[in-house]
Amino acid sequence: MELAARIRFARRNPGREEFHLDVDFHIGPGITILFGPSGAGKSTLLDCIAGLLRPADARIMLGDKVLHDCVAKSFVPPQQRHIAYLFQSPALFPHMTVEENAGFGLPHASDSDRKRAVRHLLEMFRVAHLAHSKAGRISGGEAQRVALARALAPAPRAVLLDEPLKGLDAELKSSIVDDLLAWNGVNRVPILYVTHQRDEVDALGARVIALDRGRIVSEGLPQNVLDAPRTKRLARAAGFENYLTAIVQELREADGVMRARLAESQTELELPLGYATVGTRVQVAIRAGDILLATQRPVGLSARNILEGTIESIEVRGATAVCRVNAGAVFLVHVTPGALRALEIESGKRVWLVIKTHSCQLVDS
């Protein structure tokens, strides 16, 4: 089973700029992650695939079945698409029991068949003991598991999950992900999984499609898509803390690098070679955790960027100390509180920043 979609959709929101969704992709069986900052159009895309929205220009295929073809004017309503869709909220029917909720998608099955199917799924997602509880009275994590069981009960031909684990703690998350992977092992259907949580991406370890402002900006393995984000908004979502504007000074094509000077300062950086010419302004994203701090000028290192600066402020957040370092521009650097003590780092201290060339990512602004 393969899901193929080409969708163009424009939405006019009064008072805001028009939103355009323009995507073309196909995904095979197994989990594909749809990653992007909020407002990228992820939920809109899922609504189009589920048939809750009807874009004027689209062609959506599931296996050999046409779900929506604007040219042939065919549109299968959501009721007949056999696509499971889990929203950000569990959306359980609060007046029904857990069992009634889970069986809602099986109205034509005999009572005994439905009971058996529901019981099996409730056991799989470890909520069988709640079968007779009212859905409005169970906890958030339980409700999300029941919603998952309810969505999967009718044996869907594809599954759409819109940040299904939002707001749940890490342990609960990974156990639900394990249950989902187990289900997918038996039912080889395409699963499109929306998230903007890096840890979920790593836990699922699947192919990633990165969406920003209604367009697919990159796709591939998580490390390729998320460690080299193509846009500033995507970089921010992927956990890059530093954004710097630099002006290209010199291209060294043979080495695959270029030298750039930070805007409004004399500090120079060596960057990976990008689509730029001398004199153009580029945006650079650097993870705060990818920068090393030294209290003396380091020598004999392979890292090409060693910048002198002073500590402006330090803020300890749990196991991470966030240092603001002025080295021509302000850099955020993450170190451990232990390193902070060992190096006797304090405000006003002179330090050197060590940044590898390939820790600097060029992004579109």
Added chain:
Amino acid sequence: MEALWLSLRLALCVATILLLLGMPLAYWLSQARWRGKFLIESVVALPLVLPPTVLGFYVLMAMGANGPLGKIWVAWFGHTLAFTFTGLIIASALYSLPFAVQPLVAAFESVDKRLLDAAAVLGAGRLRTFCKIILPLSIPGVVTAAVLSFAHTLGEFGVVLMVGGNIPGVTRTVSIDIYDRVQSLDYSAANRMAIALLLISFAVLSTIHAVNRRAWSPWPVKHGE
């Protein structure tokens, strides 16, 4: 006492009819995205602002032997609608329409849109979604609609006088009976009737507030929404 029973019978008939007609109308109003919907909404709300005599006048004209409704009725049943109990039901139903439809629309609209989406992707059509999701979650609104149209019909005076006149046992409702007795200076009889109406209205309104109060609601309270 005859007048009181007549009023109760009228109110019960009107409330039943309004629930049956009001539910599909309210469902349509709560779901439709048609641009001209506001016109229908205004027509439904019109009895709220129109003097009962104006509404009663038009209904009387329509029901008369030469009116559009009257002609059809005479052709079928051989008598006009005006000054009959059936005519009274039709006029009162029109007059109480917003009291049934507006609480129903409000209740249907307040059902979380995502629940309807969830039902749709699980394969449920409009009718199943309405019966299994929207209606059960709108019970307080349905009770309010039934009780308000019942209570409003019970106390109606102007429309009844215009359309029904004052025929004992047929169209003389309790409010007209009270008016009559005051006219003939029979204050103690008027007082008995007035107290009966007051107590019934109070009992009925208490029912709404009891049902809509979460603590007494027969329905489970929504959590985490």
